[in-house]
Amino acid sequence: MYKGFFSTIVAAAAIFAFAGLPAHAQSIEQKVQLCSVCHGQNGMPTDPKTMPVIWGQQPYYLLKQLSDYRNGMREHPVMSPIAKSLQQADLRPIAAYFAAKPWPAHATPAATAAKPEKIVMCQVCHQPNFEGGLSWPRLAGLSYEYLTASMNAFAKEERTNNGDMPKIMQMFTDAERDAMARYLAGL
Numbered sequence: 733m734y735k736g737f738f739s740t741i742v743a744a745a746a747i748f749a750f751a752g753l754p755a756h757a758q759s760i761e762q763k764v765q766l767c768s769v770c771h772g773q774n775g776m777p778t779d780p781k782t783m784p785v786i787w788g789q790q791p792y793y794l795l796k797q798l799s800d801y802r803n804g805m806r807e808h809p810v811m812s813p814i815a816k817s818l819q820q821a822d823l824r825p826i827a828a829y830f831a832a833k834p835w836p837a838h839a840t841p842a843a844t845a846a847k848p849e850k851i852v853m854c855q856v857c858h859q860p861n862f863e864g865g866l867s868w869p870r871l872a873g874l875s876y877e878y879l880t881a882s883m884n885a886f887a888k889e890e891r892t893n894n895g896d897m898p899k900i901m902q903m904f905t906d907a908e909r910d911a912m913a914r915y916l917a918g919l
Contacts, residue, residue, distance in 0.1 A: 775836035781877035788835030872919035
């Protein structure tokens with residue numbers, strides 16, 4: 733609980749610190765410094781259980797998430813205000829900046845899990861190695877906890893900024909989603 737609270741306080745302080753600078757006076761590198769408070773200086777989030785890796789993620793996916801946080805299609809107590817403080821014209825360069833970074837290596841090797849049978853249907857969009865497609869995110873190497881939370885949020889229709897994902901995740905049982913998350917986290 734304290735870790736999440738601390739991250740929120742640090743992010744809020746960073747928002748206020750950057751809010752005083754005129755938007756046009758900041759370079760993309762300056763604008764993305766705020767992101768490293770939570771998403772990490774080296775690409776590893778400060779809390780991978782609740783925050784995704786954004787380094788090396790698919791650019792269109794990053795752009796869509798930033799846009800969705802900015803326009804209210806996706807809500808988060810820290811990300812929504814940050815995205816709303818950005819200029820629309822900065823979203824694409826910010827997404828490109830992080831997409832160009834290398835996907836970070838796991839700090840500790842993840843446990844290898846057996847490949848669930850039904851996960852093959854996810855490969856259509858997320859690609860054979862789950863490294864993402866043109867507009868679909870990389871799933872390989874995200875934390876088990878983050879993947880589980882995301883899949884369950886879609887299944888419960890708590891997250892709806894992708895029209896297909898709630899229906900797809902509802903096709904799987906809790907145990908199947910859990911097995912998929914374990915497998916993907918180990919890639």
